[in-house]
Amino acid sequence: MNRLFGALFPHSLKLRLMAAAAVWAVPVLVLAGLLLYWSFLSHLERQIDEDLEAYQRELLAAAQIDADGMLRLTYTPADPRFSRTFSGWYWQIAAGAEILHQSRSAGPSGPGSLPLLSTTPGIVELAGPGGRELRILASEASLPGGTEPLTVLVAAPCDEIDAALHQFGLHVLATFAILGVVFLMTVYFQVGFGLRPLADLRREIGAIRSGRREHLGERYPGEIAPVVEEVNALIDHNRQLLDRARHEASNLAHAIKNPLSVLTHEIAALGEKKGAPMAHQVQTITAQVERILKRIRTAGPSRAGHARSEIAPICHDLAYSLGIIYRERNLAITAAIEPDLAFAGDAEDLAEMLGNLADNACKWARSAVTMTARREGDVVRVAVEDDGPGIAAAAREAVLGRGRRLDERVPGSGLGLDIVREIVTLYRGRLALADAASGGLRVELDLPAA
Amino acid sequence: MRLLIVEDDPELQRQLSAAVRGAGYAVDTASDGEDAHHIGATESYDAVILDLGLPRIDGLSILERWRKEGNTTPVLILTARDSWTEKVRGLRCGADDYVTKPFQMEEILARIEALIRRAKGISTPIVTVGALTLDTAQNAVFRDGQPVPMTPLEYRLTAYLMMRRGAVVSKTEITEHIYDQSFDLDSNVVEVLINRLRKKLGRDVITTRRGQGYVLTP
Numbered sequence: 167m168n169r170l171f172g173a174l175f176p177h178s179l180k181l182r183l184m185a186a187a188a189v190w191a192v193p194v195l196v197l198a199g200l201l202l203y204w205s206f207l208s209h210l211e212r213q214i215d216e217d218l219e220a221y222q223r224e225l226l227a228a229a230q231i232d233a234d235g236m237l238r239l240t241y242t243p244a245d246p247r248f249s250r251t252f253s254g255w256y257w258q259i260a261a262g263a264e265i266l267h268q269s270r271s272a273g274p275s276g277p278g279s280l281p282l283l284s285t286t287p288g289i290v291e292l293a294g295p296g297g298r299e300l301r302i303l304a305s306e307a308s309l310p311g312g313t314e315p316l317t318v319l320v321a322a323p324c325d326e327i328d329a330a331l332h333q334f335g336l337h338v339l340a341t342f343a344i345l346g347v348v349f350l351m352t353v354y355f356q357v358g359f360g361l362r363p364l365a366d367l368r369r370e371i372g373a374i375r376s377g378r379r380e381h382l383g384e385r386y387p388g389e390i391a392p393v394v395e396e397v398n399a400l401i402d403h404n405r406q407l408l409d410r411a412r413h414e415a416s417n418l419a420h421a422i423k424n425p426l427s428v429l430t431h432e433i434a435a436l437g438e439k440k441g442a443p444m445a446h447q448v449q450t451i452t453a454q455v456e457r458i459l460k461r462i463r464t465a466g467p468s469r470a471g472h473a474r475s476e477i478a479p480i481c482h483d484l485a486y487s488l489g490i491i492y493r494e495r496n497l498a499i500t501a502a503i504e505p506d507l508a509f510a511g512d513a514e515d516l517a518e519m520l521g522n523l524a525d526n527a528c529k530w531a532r533s534a535v536t537m538t539a540r541r542e543g544d545v546v547r548v549a550v551e552d553d554g555p556g557i558a559a560a561a562r563e564a565v566l567g568r569g570r571r572l573d574e575r576v577p578g579s580g581l582g583l584d585i586v587r588e589i590v591t592l593y594r595g596r597l598a599l600a601d602a603a604s605g606g607l608r609v610e611l612d613l614p615a616a
Numbered sequence: 617m618r619l620l621i622v623e624d625d626p627e628l629q630r631q632l633s634a635a636v637r638g639a640g641y642a643v644d645t646a647s648d649g650e651d652a653h654h655i656g657a658t659e660s661y662d663a664v665i666l667d668l669g670l671p672r673i674d675g676l677s678i679l680e681r682w683r684k685e686g687n688t689t690p691v692l693i694l695t696a697r698d699s700w701t702e703k704v705r706g707l708r709c710g711a712d713d714y715v716t717k718p719f720q721m722e723e724i725l726a727r728i729e730a731l732i733r734r735a736k737g738i739s740t741p742i743v744t745v746g747a748l749t750l751d752t753a754q755n756a757v758f759r760d761g762q763p764v765p766m767t768p769l770e771y772r773l774t775a776y777l778m779m780r781r782g783a784v785v786s787k788t789e790i791t792e793h794i795y796d797q798s799f800d801l802d803s804n805v806v807e808v809l810i811n812r813l814r815k816k817l818g819r820d821v822i823t824t825r826r827g828q829g830y831v832l833t834p
Binding site: 416419420422423424425426427428429430431432434448452456459460463480483484486487490491493494513514517518520521522 | 625627628631635669696697698699700701703704707708711712713714716717718719720721730734
């Protein structure tokens with residue numbers, strides 16, 4: 167059963183519960199309807215039979231044998247249905263095959279008239295005049311003073327029962343259909359009410375995904391509380407892993423970079439001729455270590471735990487910081503960011519990407535660096551522009567290529583763009599180079615919006 | 617000019633001190649956070665080179681405390697922490713420059729020179745007062761276009777007086793800014809030094825304000 171439901175409704179608990187309710191409710195309703203229908207049928211038949219017996223008793227009571235031995239009726243049943251010709255309601259009294267009296271509905275007695283409808287004692291259903299199905303009660307009776315037994319017969323039309331039954335059947339059907347619909351609707355709301363914690367859970371997970379919440383709430387029923395606790399623990403664990411990785415990277419950087427600094431200066435003291443090969447080696451080590459440490463520090467979309475990072479504060483922080491670092495150059499560093507714009511990812515990753523781009527822009531700019539950001543559908547497009555020499559369209563691919571520097575004179579431009587490209591790829595974003603209006607370089611970064 | 621170098625790696629501290637002394641600065645050093653905070657708060661320096669990963673008190677906390685206490689000495693952060701988040705944090709805490717390790721010694725010297733100059737309100741590396749010219753980038757003093765040979769101590773005093781030109785500079789201020797902590801304060805030494813400078817730069821360039829100090833005027 168479970169497997170069957172699982173196969174039929176793999177995507178919805180609600181449908182699963184609804185189907186489970188329908189599986190027992192529909193047969194029960196159908197069976198109840200049928201039982202009701204059958205009991206009403208037998209009730210109708212019993213009622214007709216009682217009527218027939220009553221009329222028969224009435225006829226017997228009215229029948230008397232005259233002094234001349236003739237059968238006489240002191241009165242006839244008053245029911246008008248016995249007077250209307252071929253109404254379907256008949257009574258007959260016969261001796262053997264000869265009809266002595268009959269209701270007016272059966273026409274006048276005599277040759278060519280309606281024959282005796284049934285000779286079988288008890289209740290039978292037979293076709294009567296006009297092929298109409300009749301329910302007939304026939305009994306043999308001997309009257310005091312009579313010589314031969316009489317057959318007293320009363321008949322009622324079956325279609326009258328059928329019509330009543332049909333009517334009743336329609337009522338039953340309508341009633342049970344409404345009952346079924348009401349029942350299923352009730353079940354629907356009940357299931358919705360019962361599963362509301364799951365709906366809450368889904369909404370909260372959505373909020374975590376878009377970075378509006380950090381954890382799931384506390385108030386969940388016991389059945390799903392363990393799952394909620396586990397999810398919260400997992401979120402914390404992910405965050406701790408990231409913090410620890412960053413802490414370790416920081417320690418490692420400290421432990422490696424101090425000796426590297428010392429080496430650099432000792433080598434510089436050796437002079438250009440003796441020191442150059444060693445200086446080159448130290449530079450290689452430094453570049454590798456920095457690349458690896460930056461990679462360790464990068465959260466990426468999986469470790470960021472669906473964070474939400476506001477763009478504007480990071481851009482303003484960077485504009486302020488670069489303004490200090492490049493104070494001697496008197497650059498106009500501005501950030502024009504739409505309000506409430508957020509990146510669906512880690513704030514440090516965002517700072518690393520934008521910091522490197524803006525830093526590059528500052529290195530090349532003549533007088534101004536501009537950071538802009540706006541939303542385009544599901545994407546935040548951040549652009550960093552400088553008014554420097556720019557890069558010819560043909561050379562742009564080479565700049566984006568791994569670890570290549572277009573110009574070795576400005577240090578760091580290779581690695582900087584490299585790490586930006588790596589982080590952008592992790593977030594399935596896009597990095598593109600274009601011309602700035604001022605003739606400088608425009609770097610565009612498309613990132614998932616939160 | 618007097619610098620404080622806060623660095624816990626002894627070898628790096630030695631190299632930095634040597635390079636900075638070679639560039640004509642008086643230098644004090646500290647290797648842990650607590651010492652650094654104390655010495656930076658009690659002595660007056662023209663600039664501080666501050667490492668962040670320090671024992672006892674973190675570099676950023678020291679910087680925050682100094683700034684809260686109203687200490688505006690220019691601070692250059694020199695650290696292995698090279699992420700942009702950390703750079704922003706350092707600069708927002710009140711640092712005046714941020715250099716990541718490993719670094720080139722020339723870069724540190726150039727940035728320190730620029731920091732000190734800017735703190736004294738001078739925008740170019742060249743300061744001219746009358747016939748005297750100070751080139752802070754080359755650590756040289758010129759009189760009528762001719763270089764004036766000087767000891768590091770003489771250069772420090774000349775550079776300090778030229779940057780504070782027109783202002784009265786007390787003997788205490790002079791000792792604070794041209795000598796490091798190991799110097800035993802003795803005002804006679806300053807007088808001797810001033811006299812030596814007068815011989816090299818001209819009698820009237822430095823005037824004595826009795827009981828107050830000295831003024832360098834054109």
